[in-house]
Amino acid sequence: MAKAKLHTPDGAYKNDVELPSSHFDQEVNEPVMFQVTYVYLGNQRQGTHKTKNRSEVSGGGRKPYKQKGTGQARQGSNTAPNWARGGKAHGPIPHKYTKDIPSKMKQKAFLSALSLKARENQVHVFEGIGITEPKTKQLVGILAKAELTGAKNLIVVETSEAQLLLAARNLPDTRVGRVQDVNTYELLNSDNVIFTSSALKALVEVRG
Secondary structure, three states: OOEEEEEOOOOOEEEEEEOOHHHHOOOOOHHHHHHHHHHHHHHOOOOOOOOOOOOOOOOOOOOOOOOOOOOOOOOOOOOOOOOOOOOOOOOOOOOOOOOOOOHHHHHHHHHHHHHHHHHOOOEEEEOOOOOOOOOHHHHHHHHHHOOOOOOOEEEEEOOOOHHHHHHHOOOOOEEEEEOOOOOHHHHHOOOEEEEEHHHHHHHHHHOO
């Protein structure tokens, strides 16, 4: 049975709590996690890269110099790729990187990531995040008391909490996400995954 540290809202350690086996005690399938993460990152690309080819750069229109008698290699246009400020040969053009992946594969990768984090003791449960005002200093104090500072933290909540979002937005290594929005890449890219008690319960109901 996978376990995690249970913290009070102010970050103090309380005891250990058992995690649902259905989500945190599954087989870790690394190839599936890699494939799902690869597709996810590819889908984030805009694909708007572009360079000008020889028909799009300025110049051309006539032969730079006569064919023979100059001692130089023959040239037909100053827009050729071998010329300075000429067109780019085989340069990138806009295209889509988006790919689809089966929902069952996504779910398997998600459960693998959760189980991996649980095995590495990187899952923490808070009875609630004790934020009374949207102050970054307050959240830093809570994380420090839980000994979770100096690492990438992913805080998973059941519903969006405005004060928590405002308190976390100035922390570059801390992200807040809802249960239904968290994905495999975010789990793997975090050093610690912090669930609120309500989010842990919703995880089984929403992402079962």
